[in-house]
Amino acid sequence: METFDVAVIGCGVSGAAIAYELSKYDLRTVILEKENDVATGATKANSGIMHAGFDPKPGSLMARLNVRGSALAREVCRKLDVPYKECGAMVVAFSEEEKEILERLYRQGEENGVKNQEILTGEEARKMEPNLSEEVIWALLENDSAIVSPWEFALALAETAVKNGAKLLLNREVVGLKEETGTWQIETKIAEGALLQKDDTKETSFTAKVVINAAGLNAEFLHDAVLPHRFKTRPKRGQYYLLDKIEGTRVSRTIFQAPTGRGKGVLVSPTVHGNLIVGPNSEDVIGNDTATSWDGLDKVNEAAKKSVPSIDFSQNIRNFSGVRARTDEDDFVLERHGSYIDAAGICSPGLSSALAIGEYVTELFAQWAEETKTAFAKKETFIDERKKVRFKELNAEEKEALIQKDPAYAHVVCRCETITEGEIRDAFDTPIPPVSLDGIKRRTGTGMGRCQGGFCGPQIAQILAKELDIPETKVLQELTGSEILTGGMADRAQQETPEGGREYV
Ligand SMILES: Cc1cc2nc3c(=O)[nH]c(=O)nc-3n(C[C@H](O)[C@H](O)[C@H](O)COP(=O)(O)OP(=O)(O)OC[C@H]3O[C@@H](n4cnc5c(N)ncnc54)[C@H](O)[C@@H]3O)c2cc1C
Structure with a gap:
């Protein structure tokens, strides 16, 4: 079994930002996420504000990391093509x-x-x-404050970490954690019926030299499994x-x-x-x-x-x-205990602070590396860019050129948001392909308009089923267990009604 240098538990914006920062270094990193996608916890359901930083108490970690994180986000969102707008x-x-x-x-x-x-x-x-x-x-x-697409921010960070060599394993709920002779033994559970990524080997046991707990609302339970009780969520x-x-x-x-x-x-x-x-x-x-x-x-x-x-x-x-994930600490809990690091209590302004949390936790990791005389050096190459096609934002010539290359861009699937089949297909060609309708929504913007997916949902379900090679009845709205169809019309027999019409039975 491969021993990772570091295992990050949880891939909301905190885990993603930590993995992004760590992937600048020569390390074997694994990210273990309980759900079938990145950013399905607090990271997908917040106000999306990159706060300027006047709210947190001076001297707190929140104050320091909020101001630093928001400042970093400006440039990172530009490089990673994340929707971001300075509106004050x-x-x-x-x-x-x-x-x-x-x-x-x-x-x-x-x-x-x-x-x-x-x-x-x-x-x-x-x-x-x-x-x-x-x-x-x-x-x-x-x-100075800005608005951002929070889930795309996390996704872009996680994708960049993966592009730079981090291994992301979705559908891995960490259920066991113990340290033995300087190495962490990590047991995970794959939920029944989970839709796995195509290259998933289904392994559930891992070893790592350092563990980072970025498990949001579950961070307290993981902490308490290995250390004396420290904070209450x-x-x-x-x-x-x-x-x-x-x-x-x-x-x-x-x-x-x-x-x-x-x-x-x-x-x-x-x-x-x-x-x-x-x-x-x-x-x-x-x-x-x-x-x-x-x-x-x-x-x-x-x-x-x-x-x-x-x-x-x-x-x-x-x-x-x-x-x-507020705790009784009234601040973020970012602490190292030997080879175990907590990134817990990341409530608001956690989104704004994420990149600075990534830096801070990497400093804690560096302290461990120094203490244990473990090599910790920056990579020579770090891919720090990401580009997406956003069809509706192109000018007429750019649209035409794209359609010439691939006619799927001429097929508008989501009419409210003008999202094309080409963009939906693109989502499957990224380092973290979607496995649900909401996964496609987070990557492309389908279903975000006035009809909330009422019109495009069935078509997108068909595309998803084809891409994942699954029956439509297995198509998920979001998390494992959120199947939306009980059967397809094609599976049903038709019979004549007494009035001479036809009905499905
Ligand atoms: C209503 C609301 C409004 C907010 N508004 C803002 C705002 O405008 N600006 C701002 O800066 N911040 C805001 N925040 C705060 C921000 O959303 C959070 O600080 C941030 O999203 C926390 O990210 P996280 O990665 O720590 O947690 P999460 O996004 O919750 O991610 C934790 C991840 O860990 C995974 N996990 C849990 N247990 C396990 C396990 N055992 N094994 C493996 N994986 C596990 C979960 O599935 C999840 O994906 C707001 C939060 C809320 C709720």
Whole structure:
């Protein structure tokens, strides 16, 4: 059995960013992910904001890594072709007491290294954001934060790590972890019915010199399996509305409210895909409970209207929720214990901090390498680029040239988002091919429009079945066990109805 230098457990944005950074070095790295794709945990269900960094407490890891991570993301998103837009943000206040909160955030921002911030009057703020409520009397403006496609960010990092030699094994839930004579023995479980990647050898036991725990909500259980109890996870769910692109320009920056004790509060923001996102609330849940509720969504609706009263919620196309892996530590838990490293408690601003978390954990790994006199050197070549065809963003000549090369680009499958069959096929030709409809959605944008896949879903299911060489009844919406069809029309016999028509039986 091959002994890896390092095993990363979990491939959300933290695991992906750690693997991306480690893949710059001459190391044998394996990433073990429980689900059938990258970014199916908190990383796919958040606000998608690259925060500037005025919110975390000065001196905390969150503050330091948020500012550094957001700064790094600008360049990395450009190199790896990840949708990213610098739009800035405003935090609005409705009273003089709340103005004091803005002043505190301003000072925190300065201490944390945020530049480009100023406090505006309500009138000044409304000149920049005309749909802000008349009740807004002060606003903290900052121009450095951005919006990003969170799942594409994680995917791009993971793909780049794989291109640079890291081995990603999906459908590997780590169920056993123990250290024996300086080597970690890692036992994983493949869920029954899991759709594996074509080259998957189905091995479930691994050995590694160093283990990095980036298992999100499960990080506490893995930690407790090998070390004395250290932190308690207190999962906090946030629910959202995603509105149609008609509402996408209601605001041009992310609008926060002066924060309360329960986090950054409800925001209203454009998304990098052109929609309007509204949320999240914050509620205690047990485990990864991503349900939505009328009560939670009503509270989000009410709070958002306080900042931007004209939001037209009848344009809602999707509700979803994500669960923050908050712990009782009030900071990220990034610690090394010998050859074991925790990247735990990565709640917000974990997305913004991811690249800096990758760097930080790599420094912890370097300390271990130095202590154990293990070779740890940068690779001579590191492939740090990624390019995708985004058909709708091409000009007429580029579209024509592409269609000449491959007519599949002339076939628009997702009409809401103008995504072609060529782009869907491209997704299967990447280092981490999709195995579900949502996997294709994360890679191409299919089903993200107004009809939410109602029209294109059946066609995409057929393409997926053909590419994976599986019957359509095995096509998954998302995770293992999410089959969507019970049978195909072609499998069913037809018979004449008493009225002389035909029906399927
Ligand atoms: C509602 C909400 C809003 C947010 N908004 C923002 C924002 O705007 N900006 C920002 O910076 N941050 C935001 N965040 C925080 C950000 O989303 C998270 O910090 C980040 O996604 C955490 O990434 P992760 O990789 O640590 O965890 P996850 O994405 O949850 O990934 C953990 C992975 O580990 C895998 N795993 C678990 N157990 C095992 C096991 N035993 N074996 C193998 N694999 C395992 C899981 O399947 C999962 O893929 C928000 C979070 C939420 C929930």
